[in-house]
Amino acid sequence: CYSFCTLLKQKTIEMSNPEQGKPVISEDGVTDLGEATPEEVDQNVIDEAVCGSQPAVENEASGIVIPESGPVRSADVDEFDTLVSLLRDPDVPLHKKTVSIKRIRMSLSREDNPPIKELLNIDGCLETLVECLQDSRDSTKQFESAWAITNIASGTSEDTNAVANSGAVKVFSKFILDTKGNPESCNEDIVEQAVWAIGNIVCDDVRHRNMVLEGEPELFPTLIDMCSYRRLKTSVRNNTTWTISNLLRGKPVPPREVVIAALPLLVGNVMTPPNDDILMDSLWALSYYTDREDSRISDVLDGYPDVLPKLCENLKNPNGRFLGAPLRIIAQIATSSSDDHTNKILQSGVLPLIYNLLKPGICDRDGIKKECCWLLSNITAESPDQIQQVIDGDLVDLLVYYVKNGRPQDRKEAIWALVNLAYTGTNDQIATILPFVKDLMEVFGRIRHETIQFVELISQLADTQNDKFFDILDRDDLLKLQSTVILLIDESGEDDAGNKWRAHCNKVIQVMEKYEQYQNGSIVPSN
Numbered sequence: 001c002y003s004f005c006t007l008l009k010q011k012t013i014e015m016s017n018p019e020q021g022k023p024v025i026s027e028d029g030v031t032d033l034g035e036a037t038p039e040e041v042d043q044n045v046i047d048e049a050v051c052g053s054q055p056a057v058e059n060e061a062s063g064i065v066i067p068e069s070g071p072v073r074s075a076d077v078d079e080f081d082t083l084v085s086l087l088r089d090p091d092v093p094l095h096k097k098t099v100s101i102k103r104i105r106m107s108l109s110r111e112d113n114p115p116i117k118e119l120l121n122i123d124g125c126l127e128t129l130v131e132c133l134q135d136s137r138d139s140t141k142q143f144e145s146a147w148a149i150t151n152i153a154s155g156t157s158e159d160t161n162a163v164a165n166s167g168a169v170k171v172f173s174k175f176i177l178d179t180k181g182n183p184e185s186c187n188e189d190i191v192e193q194a195v196w197a198i199g200n201i202v203c204d205d206v207r208h209r210n211m212v213l214e215g216e217p218e219l220f221p222t223l224i225d226m227c228s229y230r231r232l233k234t235s236v237r238n239n240t241t242w243t244i245s246n247l248l249r250g251k252p253v254p255p256r257e258v259v260i261a262a263l264p265l266l267v268g269n270v271m272t273p274p275n276d277d278i279l280m281d282s283l284w285a286l287s288y289y290t291d292r293e294d295s296r297i298s299d300v301l302d303g304y305p306d307v308l309p310k311l312c313e314n315l316k317n318p319n320g321r322f323l324g325a326p327l328r329i330i331a332q333i334a335t336s337s338s339d340d341h342t343n344k345i346l347q348s349g350v351l352p353l354i355y356n357l358l359k360p361g362i363c364d365r366d367g368i369k370k371e372c373c374w375l376l377s378n379i380t381a382e383s384p385d386q387i388q389q390v391i392d393g394d395l396v397d398l399l400v401y402y403v404k405n406g407r408p409q410d411r412k413e414a415i416w417a418l419v420n421l422a423y424t425g426t427n428d429q430i431a432t433i434l435p436f437v438k439d440l441m442e443v444f445g446r447i448r449h450e451t452i453q454f455v456e457l458i459s460q461l462a463d464t465q466n467d468k469f470f471d472i473l474d475r476d477d478l479l480k481l482q483s484t485v486i487l488l489i490d491e492s493g494e495d496d497a498g499n500k501w502r503a504h505c506n507k508v509i510q511v512m513e514k515y516e517q518y519q520n521g522s523i524v525p526s527n
Helices: 077-088 094-108 116-120 125-133 139-153 157-164 168-177 188-202 206-215 219-226 234-248 256-271 276-289 294-303 307-313 324-333 339-347 350-358 368-379 384-392 395-405 408-424 427-444 451-464 466-472 475-492 496-519
Strands: none
Touching: 077 094, 077 116, 077 125, 094 116, 094 125, 094 139, 116 125, 116 139, 116 157, 125 139, 125 168, 139 157, 139 168, 139 188, 157 168, 157 188, 157 206, 168 188, 168 206, 168 219, 188 206, 188 219, 188 234, 206 219, 206 234, 219 234, 219 256, 234 256, 234 276, 256 276, 256 294, 256 307, 276 294, 276 324, 294 307, 294 324, 294 339, 307 324, 324 339, 324 368, 339 350, 339 368, 339 384, 350 368, 350 395, 368 384, 368 395, 368 408, 384 395, 384 408, 384 427, 395 408, 395 427, 408 427, 408 451, 427 451, 427 466, 427 475, 451 466, 451 475, 451 496, 466 496, 475 496
């Protein structure tokens, strides 16, 4: 499974427009946790809250001036130690502490290289911020603390782990849980930062995700409920959907009985999107939910039969914003062991849409061609009836094109689609590959990455199409293939990789023996 776009950690940064929410999300990027995947998109989600003017005097001990009014200045790194000390001092007035936290938060809100490490190097600073987060005497102080912690959680995995172990999750969860049944009474700005922080924490590591789902079992259903609170501002509902999406990410997948409750919300958002950001997050959440598990795929296809045509609609525009996630969902449905699931994809009319996306010069965004070829490789692994639809859709030619001309990731999936066709199809269907054998061998002469797939394909063609196949191929082609495999054996040595190559070398030898038999007239031609 390849994740070429996902919604990852986000930091809140300063903006001049307090009404601006999430920016447009690029799809040219990423991955499931714990798997090697292509690119990741680090998305900054933006919102601003303005702290009111604060009464202030000079702190004689530190020499730091707390302004009476006007803009508050971002803290310099060398001021962090003093500001944290102010927060810990019981004799410092509340308003000074609020401004001190805001100055720290502003420093952490820089777009480039926020000084998170410098702050965390101060012993106990995070615990101090969590204490300030719980100080209900001043909601602005709580908000600034929440914002600062959210931005710390948007840092490296080490930074996020520090937040996860600081006790902040329990406090953030309480802010969210307090919305239950009475959302109008909550402080929306604090709740939004709490949701945001949880989203940053859980997307970093499945251990953090599991800690939240297991340690706060009421949190997930509460987040789902929050999305239906129309009186909450749009940015809160946007960020809540994003956090739900992150709670579905990662391997191993979260328990089905826990996350299935999100399906009505997510499917509803896809069928009737409240806005583009919620649609994007809901699509990716569904892609995480349907990640190659038959029961979860059935939950979506059987429970919501109208969703598949809606997903296909998004594939009609090669330049559309909503392309990657629907394509991923459909490709994952094709991994199901159920022929019925794959038939539903084919009945939805997806193959002409895939043909259009695979046409050279159409939709060159990273990952799209590969995902299309991956989808086809799963269909060609199913049954001759389904393979015939791929052949009738003129998709074999395009698969060969991407073996010859595609990026390495495209080529890998395209050659597997042909290998699966050769192993699953009828003799007549396998024969559709024969016109391209010379082209494929020419590609093999230039690359070595897909040698195993080439050997498998050549071996199966020799078994099922012997006379036609050997009329096309000559001895030099087979010797070249054998020498490459022998070279790979020498490079791999005596380990498991070397044994794997030896097994494939034997397959090449068997093909060469059949070639000699055919040349000598001692092999029965295929029908």
